[in-house]
Amino acid sequence: xxxxxxxxxxxxxxxxxxxxxxxxxxxxxxxxxxxxxxxxxxxxxxxxxxxxxxxxxxxxxxxxxxxxxxxxxxxxxxxxxxxxxxxxxxxxxxxxxxxxxxxxxxxxxxxxxxxxxxxxxxxxxxxxxxxxxxxxxxxxxxxxxxxxxxxxxxxxxxxxxxxxxxxxxxxxxxxxxxxxxxxxxxxxxxxxxxxxxxxxxxxxxxxxxxxxxxxxxxxxxxxxxxxxxxxxxxxxxxxxxxxxxxxxxxxxxxxxxxxxxxxxxxxxxxxxxxxxxxxxxxxxxxxxxxxxxxxxxxxxxxxxxxxxx
Amino acid sequence: xxxxxxxxxxxxxxxxxxxxxxxxxxxxxxxxxxxxxxxxxxxxxxxxxxxxxxxxxxxxxxxxxxxxxxxxxxxxxxxxxxxxxxxxxxxxxxxxxxxxxxxxxxxxxxxxxxxxxxxxxxxxxxxxxxxxxxxxxxxxxxxxxxxxxxxxxxxxxxxxxxxxxxxxxxxxxxxxxxxxxxxxxxxxxxxxxxxxxxxxxxxxxxxxxxxxxxxxxxxxxxxxxxxxxxx
Numbered sequence: 001x002x003x004x005x006x007x008x009x010x011x012x013x014x015x016x017x018x019x020x021x022x023x024x025x026x027x028x029x030x031x032x033x034x035x036x037x038x039x040x041x042x043x044x045x046x047x048x049x050x051x052x053x054x055x056x057x058x059x060x061x062x063x064x065x066x067x068x069x070x071x072x073x074x075x076x077x078x079x080x081x082x083x084x085x086x087x088x089x090x091x092x093x094x095x096x097x098x099x100x101x102x103x104x105x106x107x108x109x110x111x112x113x114x115x116x117x118x119x120x121x122x123x124x125x126x127x128x129x130x131x132x133x134x135x136x137x138x139x140x141x142x143x144x145x146x147x148x149x150x151x152x153x154x155x156x157x158x159x160x161x162x163x164x165x166x167x168x169x170x171x172x173x174x175x176x177x178x179x180x181x182x183x184x185x186x187x188x189x190x191x192x193x194x195x196x197x198x199x200x201x202x203x204x205x206x207x208x209x210x211x212x213x214x215x216x217x218x219x220x221x222x223x224x225x226x227x228x229x230x231x232x233x234x235x236x237x238x239x240x241x242x243x244x245x246x247x248x249x250x251x252x253x254x255x256x257x258x259x260x261x262x263x264x265x266x267x268x269x270x271x272x273x274x275x276x277x278x279x280x281x282x283x284x285x286x287x288x289x290x291x292x293x294x295x296x297x298x299x300x301x302x303x304x305x306x307x308x309x
Numbered sequence: 310x311x312x313x314x315x316x317x318x319x320x321x322x323x324x325x326x327x328x329x330x331x332x333x334x335x336x337x338x339x340x341x342x343x344x345x346x347x348x349x350x351x352x353x354x355x356x357x358x359x360x361x362x363x364x365x366x367x368x369x370x371x372x373x374x375x376x377x378x379x380x381x382x383x384x385x386x387x388x389x390x391x392x393x394x395x396x397x398x399x400x401x402x403x404x405x406x407x408x409x410x411x412x413x414x415x416x417x418x419x420x421x422x423x424x425x426x427x428x429x430x431x432x433x434x435x436x437x438x439x440x441x442x443x444x445x446x447x448x449x450x451x452x453x454x455x456x457x458x459x460x461x462x463x464x465x466x467x468x469x470x471x472x473x474x475x476x477x478x479x480x481x482x483x484x485x486x487x488x489x490x491x492x493x494x495x496x497x498x499x500x501x502x503x504x505x506x507x508x509x510x511x512x513x514x515x516x517x518x519x520x521x522x523x524x525x526x527x528x529x530x531x532x533x534x535x536x537x538x539x540x
Contacts, residue, residue: 093506093508176491177507178508203490204489204491205490205491206503210484214488216396217406218407
C-alpha cells in the first residue's frame with residue numbers, strides 16, 4: 001500500500017510547485033487553530049482514559065447483542081455509573097465470545113443467556129458468582145404469508161414448527177454466531193430431529209437486530225428474543241408465528257471471572273456491577289423498561305428467585 | 310502471543326487442508342472486490358481524465374467532491390446503499406439487498422472516487438509543456454489522450470491497487486449491505502468479524518493472515534508489472 005501514498009504525495013507536490021511558480025512565497029504551514037484543536041483533542045482522549053487502579057477504573061461488561069440492541073443497557077448502565085462512579089465499557093458480542101472474554105479476564109462482568117454453556121464455565125472454575133437477573137422469552141418470527149403454515153397449527157411446539165419449516169423448505173435465517181439465541185436455536189433443531197442446511201437455511205453471523213432485518217427482507221423465519229423483536233417490530237415485515245412454548249424461555253445470568261485465576265480484572269467494579277444488576281433499583285428499572293415505547297415489558301426481573309432449570 | 314502462534318498454525322492448516330468454507334470465502338472476496346475494482350476503473354479513469362484535462366464550470370467543486378470521496382467512510386456508504394436497496398427503499402424491487410450485487414455496488418461507490426482522484430493526480434503530474442509540445446507536433450485529441458494515459462500508466466496502476474486494497478479490506482459496508490450470509494455474502498473481512506465475535510480468535514487470525522497474503526500477492530503482481538515496464 002505504499003504506492004498510492006506516493007502518488008498522493010506527488011499530487012500535493014505538484015500543487016505546491018505550481019503555487020510557488022505563481023509567485024506565492026509563503027511556505028505551506030499548519031494553520032494554528034487546527035494544530036491547537038488536534039492537541040486539545042489528544043489531551044481530551046488522554047484524560048478520558050483512567051489509569052490502572054484509579055478509583056474510577058472502568059468496568060468492562062461483556063454481554064449479548066440482545067441486551068444492547070433492545071436498549072436495556074442504555075438505561076441500566078448510566079444508572080449504575082451515576083450510583084457508583086464506575087465508568088462502564090460495554091462490549092456487545094455473542095454469548096460464546098462474552099463468556100470467553102470473561103474467562104480470559106478481558107471483561108470484568110458478563111451478562112449472558114446460555115445456561116448450559118454458563119454451567120460449563122462454572123464447572124471449570126473460570127467464572128464464578130453466577131446470579132439470576134431476568135428472563136424473557138424467544139419467539140418464532142416469520143413473514144406475514146407464513147409459507148410453512150405454522151400459525152395454522154396453534155398447538156404446535158417450537159421444535160415441531162422448525163420441523164415444518166425444514167419440511168416445506170421455507171427460508172430461515174440463523175444467527176450462526178454461537179450466541180445464546182443461536183445455541184437455543186440449535187437445541188430446538190436437535191429436538192426437531194433436523195440437521196439444518198441447504199438453500200433455505202441462511203446464516204447471518206450477525207447480531208439479533210441485523211438478523212431480524214435480513215429475515216424481514218428475505219421473507220424468512222427466524223428465532224428471536226422477544227425484547228429485540230419488540231424493539232425492531234415497527235421496521236419489520238415479520239409477525240410472531242409461535243410463542244409460549246416453555247422450551248422458548250430465555251434466562252439471563254450475570255457472572256464474573258475468578259480473580260484468583262485472572263488477577264488483572266477489576267474485582268471491586270465487577271462485583272459492584274453484579275450487585276447493582278440484582279438490586280431493587282435495577283430490577284425495578286428492568287420491570288418497567290419498554291412498557292412505554294412497546295406497550296409491553298421486554299424483560300421480567302428475576303433476582304432472588306429460584307433457578308428455573 | 311500464544312494466540313498469534315495458534316492463529317498462524319490454524320491458518321496454515323485451513324489453507325493446506327483446502328477447507329471448503331475458507332476457500333469459498335476467499336474466492337468470493339476476490340470476485341466481489343475484483344468486480345468492484347474493475348467497474349471503478351471503467352468509471353474512474355474516464356472521469357479522472359475528464360477532470361484533469363477538461364475546463365468547465367463546477368470543475369473545482371467536482372474535484373473537491375472526488376477528493377472528499379476518496380476518504381468516504383464505508384459504513385456511511387453501507388447505510389445509504391442499504392436504504393436505497395431495502396424493500397422499503399426506491400430500488401427495493403430489484404431484490405438486491407443481501408446479495409453479492411449489493412456488495413459490488415457499495416464497494417464500487419467506495420473505490421470509484423479513489424480511482425478517479427488518483428487518475429486525476431496522475432494526469433496532472435504530466436507537465437503542461439508536454440501537452441503543448443504534443444499539440445505542437447500535430448497530435449490529434451485522441452492521440453494526445455493515448456500518450457497521456459501511457460505516460461500516466463504507472464500511477465494509474467497505483468490507483469487500481471489502492472482501489473482494490475480499499476474495498477477488499479473494507480468491512481462496514483460489506484456487512485451492512487451483504488448481511489454476512491454464510492455461503493452467499495460472507496467475505497474475508499466479515500468472516501473475521503464473526504470469528505472474533507464468536508470467540509474463535511485463532512480462526513480470526515487465520516482469516517486475517519489470508520487477507521494480508523492476498524493483498525500482498527495482488528500488490529506484488531501489479532508492482533512487478535509496473536517495475537518491469539518502467540524505463
